[in-house]
Amino acid sequence: MTLVVEQPRPVTGEVKRTQSDPKELLMDGGFVVPDANSFGHTFRDYNAESERQKTVEEFYRMNHIHQTCDFVKRLREEYGKLDRVEMSIWECIELLNEFVDESDPDLDEPQIEHLLQTAEAIRKDYPEEDWLHLTGLIHDLGKVLLHPSFGQLPQWAVVGDTFPVGCAFDECNVHHKELYFAENPDHLNPKYNTKLGVYSEGCGLDNVLMSWGHDDFMYLVAKENKTSLPLAGLFIIRYHSFYPLHKHGAYQYLMNEEDKENLKWLHVFNKYDLYSKSKVRIHVEKVKPYYLSLIEKYFPAKLKW
Numbered sequence: 001m002t003l004v005v006e007q008p009r010p011v012t013g014e015v016k017r018t019q020s021d022p023k024e025l026l027m028d029g030g031f032v033v034p035d036a037n038s039f040g041h042t043f044r045d046y047n048a049e050s051e052r053q054k055t056v057e058e059f060y061r062m063n064h065i066h067q068t069c070d071f072v073k074r075l076r077e078e079y080g081k082l083d084r085v086e087m088s089i090w091e092c093i094e095l096l097n098e099f100v101d102e103s104d105p106d107l108d109e110p111q112i113e114h115l116l117q118t119a120e121a122i123r124k125d126y127p128e129e130d131w132l133h134l135t136g137l138i139h140d141l142g143k144v145l146l147h148p149s150f151g152q153l154p155q156w157a158v159v160g161d162t163f164p165v166g167c168a169f170d171e172c173n174v175h176h177k178e179l180y181f182a183e184n185p186d187h188l189n190p191k192y193n194t195k196l197g198v199y200s201e202g203c204g205l206d207n208v209l210m211s212w213g214h215d216d217f218m219y220l221v222a223k224e225n226k227t228s229l230p231l232a233g234l235f236i237i238r239y240h241s242f243y244p245l246h247k248h249g250a251y252q253y254l255m256n257e258e259d260k261e262n263l264k265w266l267h268v269f270n271k272y273d274l275y276s277k278s279k280v281r282i283h284v285e286k287v288k289p290y291y292l293s294l295i296e297k298y299f300p301a302k303l304k305w
């Protein structure tokens with residue numbers, strides 16, 4: 001049996017929400033953060049012994065060894081052509097149904113559940129921000145790169161946390177202490193292994209190459225198909241896996257002023273992306289008409305992927 005997810009209602013007083021002031025949203029979204037994930041551990045505990053721990057660590061071993069500057073440039077150029085598939089946003093959501101993310105210690109549900117759980121949790125707390133509901137719904141659609149029609153990329157090239165390439169790997173990256181980065185060819189390249197590497201202070205994230213995966217791909221898809229989502233929505237999609245920055249404050253020196261503004265929205269979003277992960281199923285057919293109306297508002301009927 002499927003249930004419609006019920007989030008706890010705000011305990012504190014009504015929060016006034018404005019379209020463009022994330023500072024206010026940051027103060028109190030009303031969402032009560034759960035103590036534990038579905039496996040009884042704290043969220044994002046990469047060392048907790050659980051049935052997922054080995055898979056997740058092996059995932060990061062491959063990810064840290066193989067994400068090099070050259071690799072990212074090649075894939076970004078190749079997939080940036082968007083010449084593989086033409087489909088609607090909803091068709092893509094359905095394609096994701098079969099995948100389980102090997103990098104995720106908190107979730108072993110099919111992706112469609114995670115997308116709807118994120119979007120519905122945001123919708124409960126911020127009913128006016130329809131662009132943020134839609135951002136929640138589509139933020140992980142780039143995981144479609146795992147599908148055969150996209151060349152079935154390996155998980156290490158699609159999911160997991162992201163980090164800049166072209167400069168030194170920060171120790172805030174998960175599983176950094178296992179030293180898998182030491183086997184990444186860029187680690188020994190003097191052009192790439194200093195704090196700033198090929199970048200300059202305050203250059204802006206738009207000028208930084210991020211490890212290749214579902215964030216940047218979905219950003220390219222949304223942008224090139226001329227979405228009317230606000231820039232904060234595009235920023236969320238593009239950097240939601242950049243935990244070293246948005247959780248730990250690493251790599252801050254690469255940001256410009258605009259990035260700093262957008263980061264406030266990403267902090268709001270992250271709470272829902274991470275803590276809505278649970279075993280509670282959403283009744284897809286019940287919520288589908290609402291999301292189809294948002295898709296129609298912000299996207300063309302068919303997109304190039």
Ligand SMILES: O[C@H]1[C@H](O)[C@@H](O)[C@H](O)[C@@H](O)[C@H]1O
Binds near residue numbers: 103104105162242243
């Ligand atoms: O395991 C998760 C998952 O792949 C998410 O989709 C991604 O955004 C996170 O950053 C990652 O750590």
Ligand SMILES: [Fe+2]
Binds near residue numbers: 214240241
């Ligand atoms: Fe993601």
Ligand SMILES: [Fe+2]
Binds near residue numbers: 114118139140273
């Ligand atoms: Fe997500």
